Amino acid sequence: MSASTVTAPAPQAGEAAELVASLHDRMTHVIDSEVARLIRRVSFTPATHTELATALNRIADALLGPVCARVSAHAGTPDADRYVTAARELFALTPGRPDTGWTA
Numbered sequence: 001m002s003a004s005t006v007t008a009p010a011p012q013a014g015e016a017a018e019l020v021a022s023l024h025d026r027m028t029h030v031i032d033s034e035v036a037r038l039i040r041r042v043s044f045t046p047a048t049h050t051e052l053a054t055a056l057n058r059i060a061d062a063l064l065g066p067v068c069a070r071v072s073a074h075a076g077t078p079d080a081d082r083y084v085t086a087a088r089e090l091f092a093l094t095p096g097r098p099d100t101g102w103t104a
Contacts, residue, residue, distance in 0.1 A: 016075035019084055020068045022093055027060045 035053050038044075044052065071087050074080045087093065 013072075013075040016071050016080065016084060019087055019093065020071055023064055023068060023087065023091055026091065026093070027064055028057075031056045031060060 031053065035049070035056065038052070039049060067087060067090075071080075071083045074083045
């Protein structure tokens with residue numbers, strides 16, 4: 001086998017799971033920050049606050065759900081690195097940087 005045909009091993013399921021968890025953590029942080037910012041600017045009842053946070057979480061879950069499912073489904077396959085790398089790039093997640101939400 002020549003050096004040009006050697007491929008790196010696919011990311012393991014654990015790496016994909018950590019990435020998915022980081023995406024969810026980042027989503028939660030962004031939603032919580034934006035709701036807190038909005039509450040400082042606009043007066044809401046506790047019920048409205050809860051409903052707003054719930055609606056934003058549903059939207060984020062709907063947007064991130066397919067990405068997380070795809071990354072998880074391809075963990076351990078030859079395409080896994082492509083999906084993990086794409087998610088890292090799209091969501092600005094950098095391994096080893098806690099400020100990006102991913103410390104693996």
